[in-house]
Amino acid sequence: MSQIQLIDEIRAASRLMVRELGFMNSTLAATNYSPSAVHSLLEIENHGALTAAQLVQILGLEKSSVSRMLTRLLAAGELQEVQARHDARVKLLKLTDKGAETVKKINEYGSMRVIKALENLDAAQQKTVAHGLSAYARALENCRDVDMSSSSETIEIITGYVPGMIGRIAEMHGTYYAKHHNFGHFFEGKVASGLAEFAGRLDEPCNQIWLAVSHGRIVGSVAIDGQDLGNNEAHLRWFILDDNCRGTGVGRKLLNQAMAFSDAREFAAVQLWTFSGLNAARRLYESFGFKLLKEWQGDQWGMMMTEQQFTRQKNSSGR
Known part of the structure; x- marks a missing residue:
């Protein structure tokens, strides 16, 4: 396979995954929330607590967009603001009981989608998918770091x-x-x-x-x-x-x-x-x-x- 064919195949697969995972919709993972809100809830659950600034870095979004999204999640009772132990002036975002239940449902839905997809693959293919997706995701993440470094070259x-x-x-x-x-x-x-x-x-x-x-x-x-x-x-x-x-x-x-x-x-x-x-x-x-x-x-x-x-x-x- 030539380099051009390889690139075209990866791009086509990426577009298909975006559609099938529901990222073309205004809401995600059987919730009433946007993809960025769903990812925010998952990252906060994964880390235990995060500041808004840390969430901006993780998601790679504009801070104004993240601020508006967090305001909605706070108003919906999914998140709460607490003081950091090391510094009372630092505000951390944590899941409420409602937020924890929402994340549980998101994880159950996501796991179900993965299980159903894997049923169409044999054991060797499943391992290939897991390793390949992990490697490709890390490669994309590294590209973001390079892009940020490149932008600093104009400074x-x-x-x-x-x-x-x-x-x-x-x-x-x-x-x-x-x-x-x-x-x-x-x-x-x-x-x-x-x-x-x-x-x-x-x-x-x-x-x-x-x-x-x-x-x-x-x-x-x-x-x-x-x-x-x-x-x-x-x-x-x-x-x-x-x-x-x-x-x-x-x-x-x-x-x-x-x-x-x-x-x-x-x-x-x-x-x-x-x-x-x-x-x-x-x-x-x-x-x-x-x-x-x-x-x-x-x-x-x-x-x-x-x-x-x-x-x-x-x-x-x-x-």
Whole structure:
């Protein structure tokens, strides 16, 4: 079979599966819910609990679409919002008793469809289908990761002050932390005032800021302040990404630039202050050699929380 024939056969089979599994319909799996709603219920059941942001990443959908769909599921009593144990400001989505019953019916329906289909295949064919579908699904998932990485290639990393920078970085901080952690105007104002003060010191060789820019719009930032801590230690500040850039590798590119600068300046250490619960950011920091050295209860961001200090010693490259 030629490559063209192979591709045509796979595409034809994919179209047939989409039709036969009911994805052409407005509802799915013998429910009154859309395919995205059904998949959301299944993923939440599979993980136990998820944030809305995590669900956006898993489903690969626009956050506005997921938000509207979740609003309907909450109103229908299928889901409930609960506070995360590690951080009371983080809202997790969990199934209600009604939702658990709905998922049970979805799984029963799905299993029944698979059983009936497999009855038309012998044992060897069944194994081929199971292994082939799993491999093909993973291959498609990997394509999504590649596509996201490719989109990041259109993003340029630049240094230095850019008009509108202070307001845009404050906006990204204010919007993200209000949505996910209920921070208010105190936090956004603190970001803006601190950044405005720092911008006046950018002519000092020990200070620098990196901006991720897409089509003229700032979509990410990070800064190294080499003055405010003293003792030849640097302060990593204002690391933030636009929601659309999360998971694309842009954050790692920004931190690569900041760490290369810090190593070139031969700072004895680089410190950053954050708070518990930002697990994805923590994993990224730790991959660059940052280690958690201190934790305490504080309110520097406008409310009491478990604050943290991470430190990266000189020439510590992480994993």
